[in-house]
Amino acid sequence: MYKQQDNIELESLQPQASEPHNTTSRDKRDNASLPVKMTVKKLDFYYGDSQALYGISLDVQRNRVTALIGPSGCGKSTFLRTLNRMNDTILGTRLEGTVKLDEVDIYRDVKDVSVIRRRVGMVFQKSNPFPKSIFENAAYGLKVNGVTDKRVITEAVENTLKRAFLWDEVKDKLQRSAYMLSGGQQQRLCIARALAVRPEVLLMDEPASSLDPLSTSKIEDLIGELKRSYTIVIVTHNMQQAARISDSTGFFYEGRLIEYGSTKQIFTNPTKKKTEDYITGRFG
Amino acid sequence: MNVAADKRPTVAIGSSATYQFKPKSSGLLPRGLTFLAVLIIIAILAVIMFNIIYGGIGVISWEFLTHPPEQGMEAGGIFPAIFGTVALVILMTIAVVPIGVLTAIYLQEYTRPGSRSTRLIHLAINNLAGVPSIVFGLFGLGFFIQWVGGGIDSLFFESSRPVWGQPALIWAALTLALLTLPVVIISTEEALKTIPSEIKDASYALGATKLQTIRRVILPQALPGIFTGGILAVSRGAGEVAPIMFTGAAYYLPYLPSKLNDQFMELGYHIYVMATQSPDVEATKPILYGTVLVLLALTFMLNLSAILIRSRIRSRRVNV
Numbered sequence: 001m002y003k004q005q006d007n008i009e010l011e012s013l014q015p016q017a018s019e020p021h022n023t024t025s026r027d028k029r030d031n032a033s034l035p036v037k038m039t040v041k042k043l044d045f046y047y048g049d050s051q052a053l054y055g056i057s058l059d060v061q062r063n064r065v066t067a068l069i070g071p072s073g074c075g076k077s078t079f080l081r082t083l084n085r086m087n088d089t090i091l092g093t094r095l096e097g098t099v100k101l102d103e104v105d106i107y108r109d110v111k112d113v114s115v116i117r118r119r120v121g122m123v124f125q126k127s128n129p130f131p132k133s134i135f136e137n138a139a140y141g142l143k144v145n146g147v148t149d150k151r152v153i154t155e156a157v158e159n160t161l162k163r164a165f166l167w168d169e170v171k172d173k174l175q176r177s178a179y180m181l182s183g184g185q186q187q188r189l190c191i192a193r194a195l196a197v198r199p200e201v202l203l204m205d206e207p208a209s210s211l212d213p214l215s216t217s218k219i220e221d222l223i224g225e226l227k228r229s230y231t232i233v234i235v236t237h238n239m240q241q242a243a244r245i246s247d248s249t250g251f252f253y254e255g256r257l258i259e260y261g262s263t264k265q266i267f268t269n270p271t272k273k274k275t276e277d278y279i280t281g282r283f284g
Numbered sequence: 285m286n287v288a289a290d291k292r293p294t295v296a297i298g299s300s301a302t303y304q305f306k307p308k309s310s311g312l313l314p315r316g317l318t319f320l321a322v323l324i325i326i327a328i329l330a331v332i333m334f335n336i337i338y339g340g341i342g343v344i345s346w347e348f349l350t351h352p353p354e355q356g357m358e359a360g361g362i363f364p365a366i367f368g369t370v371a372l373v374i375l376m377t378i379a380v381v382p383i384g385v386l387t388a389i390y391l392q393e394y395t396r397p398g399s400r401s402t403r404l405i406h407l408a409i410n411n412l413a414g415v416p417s418i419v420f421g422l423f424g425l426g427f428f429i430q431w432v433g434g435g436i437d438s439l440f441f442e443s444s445r446p447v448w449g450q451p452a453l454i455w456a457a458l459t460l461a462l463l464t465l466p467v468v469i470i471s472t473e474e475a476l477k478t479i480p481s482e483i484k485d486a487s488y489a490l491g492a493t494k495l496q497t498i499r500r501v502i503l504p505q506a507l508p509g510i511f512t513g514g515i516l517a518v519s520r521g522a523g524e525v526a527p528i529m530f531t532g533a534a535y536y537l538p539y540l541p542s543k544l545n546d547q548f549m550e551l552g553y554h555i556y557v558m559a560t561q562s563p564d565v566e567a568t569k570p571i572l573y574g575t576v577l578v579l580l581a582l583t584f585m586l587n588l589s590a591i592l593i594r595s596r597i598r599s600r601r602v603n604v
């Protein structure tokens with residue numbers, strides 16, 4: 001995409017590597033030794049007869065940001081949606097292989113998908129607040145999961161809006177429609193809504209692709225904050241963004257995971273020709 | 285025109301062929317024709333409205349609206365018919381909206397769109413919409429009154445006089461509900477189709493079940509569409525005579541219906557009776573005009589109030 005991007009990425013990666021709160025093991029950026037939150041093994045995925053994913057195996061590290069990159073239609077979003085069983089809502093889809101959250105096989109060991117979706121939250125490409133008030137949006141996840149105590153809900157709404165750095169902007173208009181907010185605020189509301197049910201993993205499907213640069217940088221800052229408490233998997237088209245915010249990066253191409261490693265390695269020293277071609281903007 | 289035709293340009297294209305471009309017509313003819321069609325419709329509507337209002341406005345009075353007919357319908361009012369019509373339409377709405385909305389939800393949310401079974405159900409609904417209303421009337425007589433009502437009577441009532449197995453408000457309302465069911469289903473379905481899948485996804489992603497998503501996200505969004513369906517059903521139902529003439533409407537009743545199995549008077553049927561069955565058609569003519577005017581006004585008012593409620597729901601949803 002951009003010819004000069006390699007330099008930018010290198011610079012932006014430097015401070016991340018020496019973040020003060022990182023533990024020694026994290027600083028090594030050695031994938032194998034990091035604690036793993038989700039394990040995907042030999043995942044095949046089909047929409048009806050057409051196969052969308054081929055033998056994906058990938059470990060998602062705890063409290064890290066994992067970026068998935070690749071050209072449109074490469075299967076990265078489909079893959080993301082297998083991590084919280086969102087593809088279950090599409091009729092005629094089929095899946096082989098295993099997806100584990102900690103030690104739980106989310107397809108075989110879990111009867112009630114809502115448990116998985118509560119533990120693995122999701123933020124979508126287009127901000128999609130409900131046509132309800134800001135308060136009701138933030139409270140929705142709690143309400144559908146059986147929280148009825150008004151005091152608990154009010155407190156949780158305030159907390160989650162603070163965590164998404166939205167509280168100061170909306171605290172005086174919680175009863176107003178979420179549609180009154182700007183695009184960037186709506187997307188942060190969607191993040192707050194997802195965080196309200198205290199997920200362990202947060203999936204983000206191009207969360208900033210339709211936002212202006214300022215809103216995008218707010219979302220990126222937020223992601224940097226959130227990884228202290230959550231494991232984040234983010235699909236992005238923007239390679240500088242992947243380089244800026246992620247710890248590990250996976251490159252998808254035509255339904256296959258071509259290369260997966262630390263973001264630093266993928267962007268500075270890719271082992272596969274295809275990866276190099278893509279990140280240097282020769283195609284895609 | 286003529287000048288332009290004389291100067292028709294001749295353009296050489298390629299090697300040898302020459303083309304002549306024909307000048308476009310001014311478009312006055314199609315414009316005139318379409319406008320004429322509109323004019324005819326407006327004129328007919330104006331004649332009808334003028335005729336009814338001119339003939340009926342003199343009869344309308346507080347007495348006319350609040351008193352029963354007298355002297356073989358040559359005097360008095362039409363209150364029992366107004367009362368019966370309103371009761372009929374309310375009962376019909378109570379019956380048709382839940383069934384129609386549930387059907388639409390099943391079709392849109394629980395079946396794959398375009399699948400064989402969905403298409404079959406849609407075919408059935410469209411056919412239901414095409415059945416002549418008199419057939420609904422006969423069906424109501426055979427199914428509701430003789431089979432359901434008669435069944436209830438033979439199971440629970442000893443007396444030889446029918447209790448439920450006779451024309452009654454409830455059976456007429458249910459027959460009308462059947463007639464208007466397709467309208468409610470189709471407009472609810474249209475409303476459900478417009479709800480973006482992103483919003484449903486957001487709900488599922490937060491751990492909501494399908495039922496919770498329908499109840500908390502989909503139905504509130506579809507409410508204006510459901511109201512539209514209700515409005516259309518009411519305006520269709522309030523004007524129908526054929527389905528109720530066998531199933532519950534009465535020629536004349538000295539009392540108002542107070543129970544579901546009472547018969548009732550109804551405006552549309554009352555108009556039919558006065559126009560065809562009255563002892564002296566000429567003498568009842570002013571009252572006939574008045575009754576038609578009241579029926580039109582009532583339908584208009586029902587529509588208007590439903591539209592107002594719908595727009596209030598819409599605006600509340602946008603600026604909470």
